[in-house]
Amino acid sequence: VGPLMDVTAAALFPSLSESGGRVTGLRMPQDEPVWVMLDKSNMSGLAKQLEFLLRGIGSNQRGLDPSVTIDESNGPVHIVDGSLIGPSVHIEGPSYIAGEVRHGAYVRSHSWICRGAVVGHATEVKHSLLLPGAKAPHFNYVGDSILGFGVNLG
Template sequence: MVQPSVFFDLDHATVHRLFHGVDRVWDLLPRLPELLASWLDGRQVVEGEVMTGAVIGTEPVFVAAGARVEPGAYLCGPAYVGPGVVIRHGAYVRQNCILLDGAVLGHASEMKNCVMLPRAKAPHFAYLGDSILGSRVNLGAGTKLSNLAITAAGHRKTFLVEVDGVVHDTGLTKLGAVLGDDVQTGCNAVVNPGTLLGRGVRVYPNTNVRGYHGAGKILKLRQHIETAEWR
């Protein structure tokens, strides 16, 4: 239940290439530096539009034809930016990121050591750390995919993920979220480190999510609001 095919449609050629030989879905993340090194071959290749005011760092990057990097965005690299990708004003793409066809990283959004599969979107004020976003995922404004947990003694720990009663040691001290195809989050949702969401899961606004939730679930926050006269 933790294979990539459980979370993602692998028919897309580049998605299939990404996950070739990956048994547990999160095992893609530590492979990103090596994978990008083989894809980029130490070069910067810019075929798409890098608008005046956007910045590309000194690391290897590929920006495909039809992609657009808007003013104020910073593309650090190593990074692969596929066709039709939009990196909007003020976005920050840090090390070891892959954005596939039609993905959108929006204003004031940051990603690091992440993969966005085709048409995944983090349009507004999002943080994506050490995470994989499936095809057509949409993050509501302010969604945070946090990636680090600290013990009471102040030490980092490797993440344990429980799926259907089986506990898996990921071996990773940083792990954000794995969001299956078509997952959607509401505004200001917080997805805690090591969270796995199956295909089509819906997360309501302001909800704090952790653990594994299978395909098709709806995760809701219920709160009681009181009203009173102020004069």
């Protein structure tokens, strides 16, 4: 058996500590595998952190194209002012969007889209974290995932 790989957030996403606050309110696990964040029952997981953040900042959906649909029946949707949301996008809460969501995308609950991240045309995202600069540019399904800084799904 070879050496164990370090799968902590610090090892997998070294630039996270240098993000300069670009990842609002997010706390990654320090001493356990990063994927524990995807356990919805984990009190420090993505779902719970997102719900806590949204309780504090609430909903925000200003200036959207009339074809954009928002479903807040399960929680708020907060779209950071200046984010780009294309036409015919559907977003379900709870979700936080600070990046770009292109036309025809489907953002399902517990999606955290950081500044500079891209959810592309006809892409579906569910219970996932897209760190700054992560891109799922077109025709992708991203579910129960963490996409690191600058990752580009082709």
